[in-house]
Structure formats: C-alpha cells, structure tokens
Amino acid sequence: MQQTRELQWEHDFDSTLERARREGRHVLLDFSAAPM
C-alpha cells in the first residue's frame, strides 16, 4: 500500500521567514479558508 505523505505546513510566517533567510529557501505562503 502506498503511503500518503502530507505537506508539513508551518503557521508562523515570521519564524518561517527567519528560517528561510538562514537556509536560503523560498517561502510558499497560502492564505486559506479551507478546513484545517
């Protein structure tokens, strides 16, 4: 059976941006109204 891999969402933009700066990564910021 294939295992489903889920996206690991962060919810704190500021701390994620600090990490992005440190690691040289891009950020995908999703403004959503979907059920959490």
Next chain:
Amino acid sequence: MYVDPDVVEFISTNFLPVRVHVREQAEEFKRLGSRFEAQWTPTILLTDPEGTEKHRLEGFLPKEDFLGQLTLGLGHSAFAHGDFAGARRWYDDVLERYPGTDAAPEAQYWTGVSEYKETGDAAALAATAGRFTDRYSDTSWAKKSAVWKS
C-alpha cells in the same frame, strides 16, 4: 491539491510552506493579508528568502497548472536576482513538464528574455519571437514578443 504526492514533493523540495487561515488565524491574516494585499482565498504567494513576493496565484488551479505556476515563480525569482541561467532552467522546466498550461507561453517569453540578459545577444529575442509562430501563437505573450521579429 495539497494531498497530491507530486505537489507535496515539489513544494517540500522547493519551499518552506506556511498556511495562514483566514478565520482560525484572523489576526495573523489581517496583518499579513494587509502586508501582501491578499483579498481572496486561496491566495498563494511565492516569496524569496527575504520575504519579497515574486509570484502570486489567486484561485484554485488543476495540478498541472498549479505546478507550472510554481515553477514559473521560481524562474521569476531567479530572474529578479540576476540569475539568468538559473531562471532559464526553471522556464525550460515549465515548457518541458507543463507545456499545456498557461504558464508555458509566459515561460517561453521569459526564457528568451533571460537568454538575452545573460548573453546580450538580441538574436535570442528574435529566436523567441520565431518560436511563437510555431507554438502559443494565439497568446498575449506572442503579441508581446512580436516586436522582436527580425
């Protein structure tokens, strides 16, 4: 969309994903929604590592279109940082992997611009305009490139 294995893989590889829920995180949405002028959901922003917006998607897209737009956005980010060779790789990815999406003619346009910026050779623009006679000729990107025809 975010449960599709290809989408999960692409985002996990290329981005740090942050979700801000308009109701569950109302204050955060108010703050960031104002900062980035997000007025609708879903609004999906690609930012560079400094938090500067490089690409924006509003509304839902099918998987191929979504991945095409994310790839295009990475090209735009590389372009904005002067990495024209890197930008071309992302744009070429769009053309190769997502040729049937709206991202493709835009990528075809910008890969020509990237080559020109990289080499200074205006023949890259003329060649790009020529490609639009064969492919994506009925798009706005073809119109924009028509001025380059030699």
